Amino acid sequence: MKARYATLVAGLLLALGLNAQAVEKMRLGHNQPEDHPVHKAMVRFAELTKQYTKGEVDISVFPNGVLGSEREMLEQVQNGILQITKASASPLETFSASYKVFNLPFVFRDKDHFYKTLASPVGEEVLASSRNRGFIGLTYYDSGSRSFYAKRPINTPDDLHGLKIRVQQSPTTIAMIKALGATPTPMAYGEVYTGLQTGVIDGAENNVTALTIGRHGEVTKFYSETEHQMVPDVLVISAMSWAKLSQPLQAAIKKAALESFELQKQLWAEAEKVERVKAEALGVKFSRPAKAPFVAKVKPMMDAERQNAVIASLLDRIAAVK
Numbered sequence: 001m002k003a004r005y006a007t008l009v010a011g012l013l014l015a016l017g018l019n020a021q022a023v024e025k026m027r028l029g030h031n032q033p034e035d036h037p038v039h040k041a042m043v044r045f046a047e048l049t050k051q052y053t054k055g056e057v058d059i060s061v062f063p064n065g066v067l068g069s070e071r072e073m074l075e076q077v078q079n080g081i082l083q084i085t086k087a088s089a090s091p092l093e094t095f096s097a098s099y100k101v102f103n104l105p106f107v108f109r110d111k112d113h114f115y116k117t118l119a120s121p122v123g124e125e126v127l128a129s130s131r132n133r134g135f136i137g138l139t140y141y142d143s144g145s146r147s148f149y150a151k152r153p154i155n156t157p158d159d160l161h162g163l164k165i166r167v168q169q170s171p172t173t174i175a176m177i178k179a180l181g182a183t184p185t186p187m188a189y190g191e192v193y194t195g196l197q198t199g200v201i202d203g204a205e206n207n208v209t210a211l212t213i214g215r216h217g218e219v220t221k222f223y224s225e226t227e228h229q230m231v232p233d234v235l236v237i238s239a240m241s242w243a244k245l246s247q248p249l250q251a252a253i254k255k256a257a258l259e260s261f262e263l264q265k266q267l268w269a270e271a272e273k274v275e276r277v278k279a280e281a282l283g284v285k286f287s288r289p290a291k292a293p294f295v296a297k298v299k300p301m302m303d304a305e306r307q308n309a310v311i312a313s314l315l316d317r318i319a320a321v322k
Helices: 002-020 037-052 070-078 097-102 111-118 121-128 171-179 189-198 239-244 247-281 292-305 309-320
Strands: 024-029 057-062 084-088 135-141 145-150 164-167 183-186 203-206 222-230 233-238 285-287
Touching: 024 037, 037 057, 037 135, 037 233, 037 247, 057 247, 070 084, 070 135, 070 233, 097 121, 097 309, 111 121, 121 135, 121 309, 135 239, 135 247, 164 171, 164 189, 171 183, 171 222, 171 292, 189 203, 233 239, 233 247, 247 285, 292 309
Parallel strands: 024 057, 024 084, 164 183, 164 203, 222 285
Antiparallel strands: 084 233, 135 233, 145 203, 145 222
């Protein structure tokens, strides 16, 4: 009888212990397809999180925009309805001004400088800057260099004069396009193909995968590698969800996020090479215009941005990254 009672008590204590370590279930929503490097990196992030938290945090990944548009998912994260999402740094400047530095033109010398900046104290400072807006950045993901593509070559700023260029809803990108002499036309990404096909817009600016995955290379045959912006994607978590976690769990999730970025960088580089070959097969012609005339054209804009002490400081610190 005593033995049976002891077994019962032990079972109850074990059950209580398991309840005390209840699994924290989280959802991660994003708008990319399952074969995209970012999706693959986020699946790895979920796997590593489960491993590093010893199963205490379980993340389910929902691709293809099934939980809403990028903006809708960001708002869900702000409100704690959704725990994690991925967003481009471009529209994030409307939530935190520090993200503006990633939208300014010709900020990074090359891809190596870009990566080192993201991993620097400046990069971490920007990730933390949106806490009071309801979310915190965990890590960055590479989204390539943004360049112009249109139905004719764009080799100098003069070639942009009068063209209607599709842009994201980013005040900084809109200002940049105006400075270069074109007409910025904000438009949802899903509408760009038809816009190019029907002439509603004359061109757009994005990374090379837009030509193939987005099929834009079917209706525009000239890709001019101005590389005017390197705008990362950002993996963000709800500030409310983050605050519920113990410090060890936060550290484990952060570690998983950073390691997923290392994988994503490799996957992205491989994908860019493959998609470039596919774009050439579509008949897209690539050119590398001299950047100096474009840099000179946006200098007044950059000088005006430097009137903001916070932006000036961030730009100086980014320039100092070796």
